[in-house]
Each structure stands twice: as C-alpha cells, then as structure tokens.
Amino acid sequence: MELSRLLAERYSVRKFQDRPLSREDLSIILKAVLTTPTGCNYQPQRVYVAESPDALEKLNRLSKCIFGAKTVLIFTYDSSEDWKNPLEEGIHSGVQDVSIAACHAMLQAWELGIGNCWVNYFANSVLERELGLPETERAVLLMPIGYPAPDAAPLPLHSSSKPVGDVVRYI
Ligand SMILES: Cc1cc2nc3c(=O)[nH]c(=O)nc-3n(C[C@H](O)[C@H](O)[C@H](O)COP(=O)(O)O)c2cc1C
Numbered sequence: 001m002e003l004s005r006l007l008a009e010r011y012s013v014r015k016f017q018d019r020p021l022s023r024e025d026l027s028i029i030l031k032a033v034l035t036t037p038t039g040c041n042y043q044p045q046r047v048y049v050a051e052s053p054d055a056l057e058k059l060n061r062l063s064k065c066i067f068g069a070k071t072v073l074i075f076t077y078d079s080s081e082d083w084k085n086p087l088e089e090g091i092h093s094g095v096q097d098v099s100i101a102a103c104h105a106m107l108q109a110w111e112l113g114i115g116n117c118w119v120n121y122f123a124n125s126v127l128e129r130e131l132g133l134p135e136t137e138r139a140v141l142l143m144p145i146g147y148p149a150p151d152a153a154p155l156p157l158h159s160s161s162k163p164v165g166d167v168v169r170y171i
Pocket residue numbers: 010011012013014065117118119120121122154155157158159
C-alpha cells in the first residue's frame with residue numbers, strides 16, 4: 001500500500017476480532033520497532049507483548065482503553081540509555097524515540113490489515129509498578145492491536161483535522 005493512501009485511511013481501531021496476532025504478523029511489526037531512528041542511535045525503546053490472560057487482566061484493570069484486544073503492546077524506554085541534550089539540562093530523547101517506534105509499529109500494522117489504538121489513558125507510575133518494570137524504565141503508551149472487527153469504524157473525532165493554517169506556520 002502506498003504510504004500516502006495508508007496515512008489517509010488509517011484510523012484508531014477500538015474493536016477487534018477475538019484472536020491474537022499471528023506470529024508472522026507480530027514479528028513483522030516488531031521488526032518495524034527495531035528500525036526506528038533514535039537519538040544518537042542509542043535505541044532506548046522497549047516493547048512488551050502482553051497476551052497471557054494474567055497480563056491482559058492486569059492491563060484491563062489499569063486502563064479502560066484495552067477494547068477487548070487479545071494482544072497489547074506496551075511501549076517504554078530506558079531512561080538510563082536515552083540521549084541527553086548537552087546544551088539543555090533535562091532535555092532527553094526517550095519519549096520521542098519510543099513514540100517514533102510506536103508510529104512505525106502502527107503504520108506497519110495497518111499495511112498488514114491490522115488495527116490499533118495509541119492509549120495514554122493509564123496511570124504511568126502505577127502501571128510501571130504493577131508490571132514490575134525495571135527502575136530506569138518509563139512507560140509511555142499502550143497499544144491494543146489486532147485484526148479489526150467487521151463493524152470497527154473510526155470515531156467522529158477521527159475526521160476533524162484542523163485547517164492547515166492553524167497547524168503550519170511559515171517563518
Ligand atoms: C498521545 C495520544 C494519546 C492517546 N490516548 C488515547 C486513549 O487513551 N484512548 C483512546 O481511545 N484513544 C487515544 N488516542 C487516540 C486518539 O484519540 C486518536 O488518534 C485521535 O482522536 C484521532 O483519531 P484517529 O487516530 O482515528 O485518526 C491517543 C492518541 C495519541 C496520539
């Protein structure tokens with residue numbers, strides 16, 4: 001699929017078929033996470049694949065936005081490994097690195113006919129604790145992912161793009 005068509009057609013899928021991703025599709029999506037640009041190529045992004053009944057039960061307790069998915073990707077980064085900007089104290093690349101990785105996964109999935117939704121609606125520190133993440137890892141987003149249900153459809157929010165003049169400025 002051409003990228004421009006993919007970008008035009010993609011929407012957040014919130015209703016899935018009742019099955020996890022095939023191992024082949026999952027491995028293609030995970031490969032996309034590995035080939036992402038990161039600050040200085042330090043690659044601090046980490047992805048957890050949640051599919052066990054225990055993990056899914058926990059995630060459903062921690063977020064209302066799992067949408068019945070049988071596979072959920074949890075995107076984190078290791079704050080001891082991300083690029084630190086030497087010109088500005090406190091600016092570091094972890095959230096950007098893992099967000100690009102998640103975008104790659106999102107778009108690669110769509111090309112395979114697989115839908116997903118970026119989810120920030122969870123308490124980060126609670127999730128980090130409940131999943132037992134290493135001390136230096138920060139959770140950034142959850143991504144319920146799977147084959148869209150036959151009646152999956154975009155929310156009205158999807159189609160309301162701001163006019164170009166509100167977003168793009170020439171300087
Ligand atoms: C940073 C971020 C956080 C989001 N958090 C949630 C969320 O917690 N729950 C949810 O249902 N959708 C969430 N979304 C999906 C957005 O609502 C969705 O991308 C937006 O409404 C545009 O719709 P579309 O993706 O269908 O084009 C999030 C998206 C982003 C980029």
